[in-house]
Amino acid sequence: MRVCLFTDTLGDVNGVCRFIQDAARRALDSGRDLHVLTCTTFPVPDLPTVHNFRAILSRPMPGYATLQVVVPPARAMIRAAIRLRPDIIHLSTPGPVGMVGRFVARRLRVPILGVYHTDFPAYVDHLFADPSLTWLCRGAMRAFYRPFHSIFTRSDDYQDSLVRLGIPRERLLTLLPGVDTDAFHPRHRDEALWDRLAVPRSAVKVLSVGRVSVEKNLPLLARAWPAARARARTHGIDARLIVVGDGPYRASMEADLGPPDLSGAHFLGFRRGLELSAIYATSDFFVFPSATDTLGQVAMESQASGLPVLVSDRGGPKEVVRHGQTGLVLSAEDAGAWAEAMGRLLTDAGARARMGAAGHEAMRTRSFAHSFEDFWRAHERAHAAP
Numbered sequence: 001m002r003v004c005l006f007t008d009t010l011g012d013v014n015g016v017c018r019f020i021q022d023a024a025r026r027a028l029d030s031g032r033d034l035h036v037l038t039c040t041t042f043p044v045p046d047l048p049t050v051h052n053f054r055a056i057l058s059r060p061m062p063g064y065a066t067l068q069v070v071v072p073p074a075r076a077m078i079r080a081a082i083r084l085r086p087d088i089i090h091l092s093t094p095g096p097v098g099m100v101g102r103f104v105a106r107r108l109r110v111p112i113l114g115v116y117h118t119d120f121p122a123y124v125d126h127l128f129a130d131p132s133l134t135w136l137c138r139g140a141m142r143a144f145y146r147p148f149h150s151i152f153t154r155s156d157d158y159q160d161s162l163v164r165l166g167i168p169r170e171r172l173l174t175l176l177p178g179v180d181t182d183a184f185h186p187r188h189r190d191e192a193l194w195d196r197l198a199v200p201r202s203a204v205k206v207l208s209v210g211r212v213s214v215e216k217n218l219p220l221l222a223r224a225w226p227a228a229r230a231r232a233r234t235h236g237i238d239a240r241l242i243v244v245g246d247g248p249y250r251a252s253m254e255a256d257l258g259p260p261d262l263s264g265a266h267f268l269g270f271r272r273g274l275e276l277s278a279i280y281a282t283s284d285f286f287v288f289p290s291a292t293d294t295l296g297q298v299a300m301e302s303q304a305s306g307l308p309v310l311v312s313d314r315g316g317p318k319e320v321v322r323h324g325q326t327g328l329v330l331s332a333e334d335a336g337a338w339a340e341a342m343g344r345l346l347t348d349a350g351a352r353a354r355m356g357a358a359g360h361e362a363m364r365t366r367s368f369a370h371s372f373e374d375f376w377r378a379h380e381r382a383h384a385a386p
Contacts, residue, residue: 001383002033004086006077006101008093010052011042012067013245013270014211015297016117020092021045022180026372035084039072039097053077074100082108088379090114094144102147111149111382115175116162119315122292126215142166149382152375154295155316173378177320178371179300179363186306186360188274188281199266203238204346207283207307209276209298210290212247212267217289217312217332219249222256224338229264231343239346241265242283244276280305285345285352291315291332300366303327303359308352310341320366326359 005024010017020036024047027034038044039053057071077097081089081104089105091098091114098114105112120141125134142165145151151167152175153159159172194201206228210216225241232239240260243253246269257263271279280286286302286309296317302309303320309327311317321327330337345352 001088001380002035002084002086003088003090003379004081004084004101004104005034005036005090005092006081006097006104007036007038008070008095008097009040009067010036010038010050011040011044013272015295016092018180018297019115019117022368023372023375024050026368027376030372032376035086037077037081037097037101039070039077040068041070042068051080053080070096072097072100074103078104078107086110087383088113090379091148092117094120094141098144102144105147111385112147113150113152113379113382114145114148115152115154116145116158117154117294119158119161119292119294121165123215126292138165149385150378152378155319157314157316157319158294175378176366176371176374177295177300178366178368179297179304181304181363181367183277184280184301184304184363185277186281186356188277188305190278190282193275193278193282197266197268198260199240199242200238203240203264204232205240205242205283206342206346207242207244207280207286207302208288209244209280209286209301210288212243212245212250212253214249215290215292216247216249217291218253220289220332220335220338221287222253223335224342225257225265226263227336227339228342228346231339232346235347237346239264242279243267244269244271244279246270277305280307283307285356286310286327287338287342288312288317289330289332289338290317293317296320299327300363303356304363304366306356306360308345308355308359310338310345322358322362326355326362 024036036050039055041058044052053073055070061067061069077100089112091101121137124137152173163169229239257265260266286307288311291312291314293315299309299317312332313329314332318329323329
């Protein structure tokens with residue numbers, strides 16, 4: 001069975017890209033025939049099964065200078081896909097490259113599968129607060145996914161969201177969550193890292209990783225952080241907020257919080273590879289207030305690295321956290337609850353150690369290898385279906 005996966009995003013720094021890159025590597029390692037077709041100016045993995053086509057036009061996405069909108073060379077991509085003669089088409093994103101993949105599937109009369117990685121209607125609603133735009137986005141998503149044989153969701157929570165979108169429940173599958181347990185592990189701890197990043201070693205570090213944007217609910221974190229840090233200071237603890245990533249809200253968030261010497265907030269921008277692994281493993285706990293994520297890969301990466309995690313009670317991340325054991329599930333709207341929970345963990349090293357160890361143990365059974373096998377078996381079932 002040969003699968004061609006079409007994606008509009010592969011070189012960005014986000015959970016979708018990490019999933020696809022890991023899937024491409026895992027397929028090669030396990031002898032599965034998976035080809036990834038994309039169109040981006042960002043660097044992509046140098047693998048024989050990754051095909052990156054030169055864009056006809058590339059522009060920053062409106063409101064997201066760090067993301068791209070591209071016009072792909074549709075004819076070249078179609079010819080390449082037809083030469084590959086796939087048995088299954090997998091569409092990872094509902095963008096221009098995804099539309100090319102839909103055309104190929106129709107031309108070759110092969111089944112389409114895909115993952116609902118991103119809740120675009122929720123993003124549009126948060127970014128523009130215009131019900132008509134949200135309604136249009138929901139209609140576009142419904143039309144895009146209508147011909148799919150099966151659609152993976154990253155969490156049970158989002159199965160209900162897709163049913164409300166108009167997708168029949170019998171077409172929905174929950175993809176087994178997985179994380180690279182080698183790349184994200186406590187053994188990557190490196191205290192010298194903080195010297196290079198101008199962060200005091202002795203401080204308790206609260207980590208946030210991901211796109212710095214309002215739909216990730218980071219304004220709530222910005223409101224909660226000063227109170228949490230103030231509580232830590234009453235106990236003689238220097239608390240630092242470490243923000244990894246970039247996005248349209250970064251400048252506002254930095255301005256609202258103030259300089260690091262006053263606010264304790266350090267904005268590090270994008271970090272990758274071993275450095276990112278070390279940042280995870282050398283921090284003390286993780287915060288992820290997003291209410292729009294279908295899974296929240298970073299919540300799994302944090303736990304695999306030995307960190308307690310704080311997540312919201314909306315979306316997929318709460319499904320990979322055991323409340324009170326590996327972390328805490330908090331109201332997506334209650335900044336006071338986040339301030340209190342952060343303040344409590346900042347001053348309780350024992351709780352951090354217990355939850356972090358439990359999180360690491362929980363992620364040992366959620367390796368990406370298990371997730372990929374689940375992903376591949378679903379494609380085999382679609383290929384075998386009459």
